[in-house]
Amino acid sequence: MCGLKDVYKDYFKIGAAINSVTVQNDSDIIKEHFNSITFENQMKYGVLFNEKYEYNFAGADELYDFAKANNLEIRGHNFVWHNQTPYHIFNKSKEEVWELLANHIKIMYERYGDITKCWDVVNEAVEDKSSAYLRKSPWLDMFGDDYCKKVFELARNILPNNVQLFYNDYNEYIPEKRDKIAKLINSINKDGKLVDGVGMQCHVNLYYPTIDLVKEAIELYASLGLRIHITEMDMSHFRFDDTRILEAPDPHLEELHTKTYGDYFKVFREYSDYIDNVTLWGVSDSYTWLDNFPVKNRKNWPLLFDEEGKAKPALYTIMDI
Numbered sequence: 001m002c003g004l005k006d007v008y009k010d011y012f013k014i015g016a017a018i019n020s021v022t023v024q025n026d027s028d029i030i031k032e033h034f035n036s037i038t039f040e041n042q043m044k045y046g047v048l049f050n051e052k053y054e055y056n057f058a059g060a061d062e063l064y065d066f067a068k069a070n071n072l073e074i075r076g077h078n079f080v081w082h083n084q085t086p087y088h089i090f091n092k093s094k095e096e097v098w099e100l101l102a103n104h105i106k107i108m109y110e111r112y113g114d115i116t117k118c119w120d121v122v123n124e125a126v127e128d129k130s131s132a133y134l135r136k137s138p139w140l141d142m143f144g145d146d147y148c149k150k151v152f153e154l155a156r157n158i159l160p161n162n163v164q165l166f167y168n169d170y171n172e173y174i175p176e177k178r179d180k181i182a183k184l185i186n187s188i189n190k191d192g193k194l195v196d197g198v199g200m201q202c203h204v205n206l207y208y209p210t211i212d213l214v215k216e217a218i219e220l221y222a223s224l225g226l227r228i229h230i231t232e233m234d235m236s237h238f239r240f241d242d243t244r245i246l247e248a249p250d251p252h253l254e255e256l257h258t259k260t261y262g263d264y265f266k267v268f269r270e271y272s273d274y275i276d277n278v279t280l281w282g283v284s285d286s287y288t289w290l291d292n293f294p295v296k297n298r299k300n301w302p303l304l305f306d307e308e309g310k311a312k313p314a315l316y317t318i319m320d321i
C-alpha cells in the first residue's frame with residue numbers, strides 16, 4: 001500500500017494530530033498515510049492532571065500504545081504554554097513550579113521518550129500585537145523576560161542530545177511576528193544552541209497567507225540554522241473573520257482547496273533540505289478543532305479526508321506532485 005508517508009519518505013515525515021476518537025474512527029487512514037503523530041491534547045497539563053493535580057496517564061497511554069503498535073513516531077507537544085494549563089499551579093512558589101516542570105519533563109521522557117524524538121518545549125510565547133514582544137502569561141510573570149531560555153536550558157539538561165527541542169508558534173509567517181520569533185530564538189541560542197528547530201503551526205485558510213509569505217518565513221528560519229517542522233497544518237475554507245455557516249462545501253472552494261494544498265506541498269518539497277516533518281492538525285473533516293473555532297458548530301473542511309473519511313482530491317494532488 002502506498003500512502004502519503006511513502007510518497008514523501010525521501011522528503012519529510014507526514015504527521016497527524018490524533019485523539020482518542022480519531023484513533024477509533026480514522027485508524028486505517030492514520031496507519032496508511034502517516035508516520036508521525038502529535039497528541040492533540042493528551043500531553044497537556046489540563047488533560048494529564050486530574051482534579052487533585054495527580055497525573056492521569058490514561059488518555060496519553062492510549063495514544064502512545066497506538067503509536068507504538070503502529071510504528072509511529074511522536075512529536076511531543078508541549079511543556080510550556082499559556083493555555084490548557086490549570087492556572088492555580090501558579091499559586092505555588094516559583095521554586096515549586098520550576099520543580100514541577102522539571103519533574104514533568106523527566107516523567108514524560110521516561111514514559112514516552114523511546115518513540116518521542118522531539119518536543120515543542122515552548123509554545124506560543126510571542127505576542128501577536130505590535131505593542132509587545134512576549135505574550136503575557138503566568139510563566140512570564142513568574143520567571144521573567146528570559147523564561148523561555150531558562151526552560152530550554154532545563155529541557156536540554158534533562159533530555160538526551162538526540163531529542164530535538166522546538167519552539168512552536170502560529171501566525172509564524174506574518175512578518176512582524178515572524179521577526180519577533182526569530183529574535184526570541186536568537187536570544188535563546190546566543191550562547192550555544194538550545195533550540196534545534198522551529199515549529200511553524202501553519203493554521204491557514206484558502207486566502208491567507210500568501211505562499212510567498214510562507215516561503216520567506218521558511219527561508220528566514222532556515223537561515224538561523226534551525227530545522228523546520230510544519231506542526232499543525234489545516235486549511236479552512238473561510239477567511240478568519242467570515243462567520244457564515246454553510247451546509248456543504250462550495251465546489252469552487254473545494255477546487256481552490258485542492259490547488260492551494262498542492263501549492264503548499266510544492267513549497268515544502270522545494271525546502272525539504274530544511275523541513276523534516278509536515279503534520280496536519282487532525283485526520284479527517286469528521287472532527288477537527290475548527291468545528292468550534294472561530295465559529296461554533298461549523299464545518300470548515302480543512303483536512304485531506306472528508307467527513308466520511310474518504311480521500312479528498314487535495315490528497316491525490318499532493319501525492320502526485
Ligand code: GLA
Nearest residue numbers: 040077123168170201232289
Ligand atoms: C494551538 C496549539 C495546539 C492546539 C491548537 C488548536 O495551535 O498549539 O495544541 O490547541 O492550537 O487546537
